[in-house]
Amino acid sequence: DTGVSQDPRHKITKRGQNVTFRCDPISEHNRLYWYRQTLGQGPEFLTYFQNEAQLEKSRLLSDRFSAERPKGSFSTLEIQRTEQGDSAMYLCASSLRRAVDTEAFFGQGTRLTVV
């Protein structure tokens, strides 16, 4: 297994356009998380899934943001009508939840620049 992979690694878009990012977690992991990290700050939690169910969403996740994990495997994060303030690194992580959690493994992230 090659770990958590994210695609694309970099995305430049014009303000007002929609963008979609993909995350492929470690294959047996049933939990998947999305974070946003701006320059000089730590990652901020956005949302997470257990299998295909979205269990929690942060208040940071405005109506323009939507995340899905349709078959409990890969996940997508879509941002509609992008704004310059959306420029950030978007991180995905996964973990295995049984009786207790394993540690979260992070991908390398997708860097979004809105111009």
Next chain:
Amino acid sequence: GNSVTQMEGPVTLSEEAFLTINCTYTATGYPSLFWYVQYPGEGLQLLLKATKADDKGSNKGFEATYRKETTSFHLEKGSVQVSDSAVYFCALSGDNAGGTSYGKLTFGQGTILTVHP
């Protein structure tokens, strides 16, 4: 809500120097505490963790002790190497809707460590 405060950086040390990066937290209940490290060009990696008071997490010569009385989880290493140059993040996880999740984390702002030969 939960929060994590790390000492401000950047921190610059010579090889073999002693390292301390301070971390304090605010949380309800009994959170688990973590240090993550991000090497240049790589993703976040778990360095060590502690899940209850007085636990000591350790890995690669780094240590941190969960101090509930001072709400702290300071990272230490006795002798740093150039290869330790990275960004270090303190984080916590607490109870949430799906039960305690080590993946739903509150991070500090990160501390940049640079070690010179």
